[in-house]
Amino acid sequence: MICAIAEAGSVTRAAAMLGLSQPAMTSQLRRVEAVVGGELFARSRSGAEPTVLGRQVIARARIVLTEAETLFGDLRGFSGPAGDIRLGCAHLACVASVVERVSASLPGRGVSLRIEPSAVLLAEALARGHLDAVLLAVVEGFGVTLSGPVTSRTLIPRYPIFVALSAEHPLSGQDEIRLADLRDEAWISPPGAEDGSLAALRAACRAAGFEPDVRYDAPSGAGHPLIAAGHGVRLVDPTWPAAAGTVVRPLAGEPQAARLVMAWRRDRLSPEDVAAVYRGLADAYSDHVDDNPAFSRWWNAHPEVHPLL
Numbered sequence: 001m002i003c004a005i006a007e008a009g010s011v012t013r014a015a016a017m018l019g020l021s022q023p024a025m026t027s028q029l030r031r032v033e034a035v036v037g038g039e040l041f042a043r044s045r046s047g048a049e050p051t052v053l054g055r056q057v058i059a060r061a062r063i064v065l066t067e068a069e070t071l072f073g074d075l076r077g078f079s080g081p082a083g084d085i086r087l088g089c090a091h092l093a094c095v096a097s098v099v100e101r102v103s104a105s106l107p108g109r110g111v112s113l114r115i116e117p118s119a120v121l122l123a124e125a126l127a128r129g130h131l132d133a134v135l136l137a138v139v140e141g142f143g144v145t146l147s148g149p150v151t152s153r154t155l156i157p158r159y160p161i162f163v164a165l166s167a168e169h170p171l172s173g174q175d176e177i178r179l180a181d182l183r184d185e186a187w188i189s190p191p192g193a194e195d196g197s198l199a200a201l202r203a204a205c206r207a208a209g210f211e212p213d214v215r216y217d218a219p220s221g222a223g224h225p226l227i228a229a230g231h232g233v234r235l236v237d238p239t240w241p242a243a244a245g246t247v248v249r250p251l252a253g254e255p256q257a258a259r260l261v262m263a264w265r266r267d268r269l270s271p272e273d274v275a276a277v278y279r280g281l282a283d284a285y286s287d288h289v290d291d292n293p294a295f296s297r298w299w300n301a302h303p304e305v306h307p308l309l
Contacts, residue, residue: 102280117191142196
């Protein structure tokens with residue numbers, strides 16, 4: 001129910017999704033909030049927005065739900081062919097290793113790869129049967145609807161989003177940067193805006209006391225020249241090494257975070273295939289943790305986010 005409200009953006013729409021009345025949903029939400037000790041959503045005429053506590057509960061609830069779905073998905077069995085694996089992947093540094101690592105986990109099987117910054121488009125391609133498995137990057141507080149014979153499993157439950165800025169920027173020498181100190185910057189829109197990444201950026205900046213000036217829209221990687229020239233800043237995946245003329249720094253207090261989720265079609269991958277692909281993706285991601293020293297330090301200080309890796 002909590003995840004449905006987060007995905008629908010309102011209690012009323014979530015009630016319709018789950019086949020419940022709005023009063024029954026509201027009553028149940030109040031009981032849950034009483035159990036966890038605080039409000040999970042800030043409710044207004046425009047809908048329901050997760051609170052800080054709500055985002056924490058939602059993130060953990062999704063892990064529980066995906067693991068439960070994985071259990072029952074495995075019990076339902078597999079009927080698909082053992083052909084080539086068609087993978088989709090968010091635009092992460094680890095794409096350089098995904099094909100190699102997954103191929104090593106599935107000897108004798110061919111592997112193709114579609115790189116797509118939009119988790120929504122990857123999920124749609126998976127539901128339509130164009131892909132067999134995908135690695136999704138999902139912004140904290142937002143969800144991606146998975147439909148059809150699709151299930152998922154969390155790879156990394158939470159990791160911080162970093163910021164890229166010019167190497168000549170006055171703040172470039174700091175170990176971490178306060179979001180509020182970027183109030184006067186022009187921003188490059190984060191990729192996959194329909195996934196909630198742009199809404200999350202705006203919400204984080206408002207919480208820091210300003211409205212971001214989102215002036216540029218560029219595909220992943222295409223914004224590097226703008227950043228290097230000092231025309232703008234951008235939120236980036238923390239495993240990316242800094243491009244020439246830029247630096248990549250953590251944001252103080254981790255105002256932006258995401259999670260990595262592997263999703264797959266139960267009619268295309270056997271339980272053995274799923275385990276092999278999951279291991280390959282985990283190894284691929286681990287290969288690039290040290291590409292950014294700042295993220296490597298964060299990773300080593302937070303072993304709780306990668307027990308399975």
